[in-house]
Amino acid sequence: xxxxxxxxxxxxxxxxxxxxxxxxxxxxxxxxxxxxxxxxxxxxxxxxxxxxxxxxxxxxxxxxxxxxxxxxxxxxxxxxxxxxxxxxxxxxxxxxxxxxxxxxxxxxxxxxxxxxxxxxxxxxxxxxxxxxxxxxxxxxxxxxxxxxxxxxxxxxxxxxxxxxxxxxxxxxxxxxxxxxxxxxxxxxxxxx
Numbered sequence: 001x002x003x004x005x006x007x008x009x010x011x012x013x014x015x016x017x018x019x020x021x022x023x024x025x026x027x028x029x030x031x032x033x034x035x036x037x038x039x040x041x042x043x044x045x046x047x048x049x050x051x052x053x054x055x056x057x058x059x060x061x062x063x064x065x066x067x068x069x070x071x072x073x074x075x076x077x078x079x080x081x082x083x084x085x086x087x088x089x090x091x092x093x094x095x096x097x098x099x100x101x102x103x104x105x106x107x108x109x110x111x112x113x114x115x116x117x118x119x120x121x122x123x124x125x126x127x128x129x130x131x132x133x134x135x136x137x138x139x140x141x142x143x144x145x146x147x148x149x150x151x152x153x154x155x156x157x158x159x160x161x162x163x164x165x166x167x168x169x170x171x172x173x174x175x176x177x178x179x180x181x182x183x184x185x186x187x188x189x190x191x192x
Contacts, residue, residue: 003162005017007150007151008153009086009152013091015091016091017091020092020094021095023091023096023099024098025146027096027098028140029103030103031099031103031139032103032105032138032140034104034135035105035135036122039119039122039123039134039135040135041128043122043124044127046124053125054187054188056124057121058187061114061180061184062181064116064177064180065113065114065180068113069177074115076109077106081097085097099139099142099143102143105119105135106119112176114177118138149161
């Protein structure tokens with residue numbers, strides 16, 4: 001999908017990239033917020049003080065990161081967004097549809113165990129508002145990669161973009177779980 005939604009492709013389809021990406025971003029944040037709110041509502045039933053919640057979250061993040069680093073694939077749906085929408089629907093429609101599916105988190109192929117850590121974070125906030133904030137943050141991060149495609153306005157840049165993404169992939173797969181563990185440990189150090 002990232003290879004399809006960029007200024008060059010949107011221009012070829014007579015769509016405005018900004019409108020497509022704007023719809024994607026808004027839908028991803030909204031879907032993430034709704035999913036987070038629902039998980040936060042579940043969390044309101046937890047009768048647990050804040051410190052143990054942070055401990056559980058920290059442990060969840062560390063386990064999720066370890067699983068990501070081990071190469072064990074997380075369970076979940078084995079489907080991606082339907083790329084047939086591109087070209088048959090208006091840009092803002094497929095932008096919103098793709099954004100909602102990715103922002104919700106579990107509607108498409110799950111590539112990281114950290115998705116489950118995000119869900120745990122929303123639950124462990126113990127509030128609908130906290131869950132909404134976690135979910136909206138998750139949705140915005142799912143939409144962020146589209147912004148990286150902003151400068152693709154000719155075929156040579158598209159090829160360079162794909163080569164760069166391929167080269168960065170292994171580093172991102174390593175650094176993302178490590179960064180998550182660093183954040184978790186930082187939060188835990190405030191409790192201990």
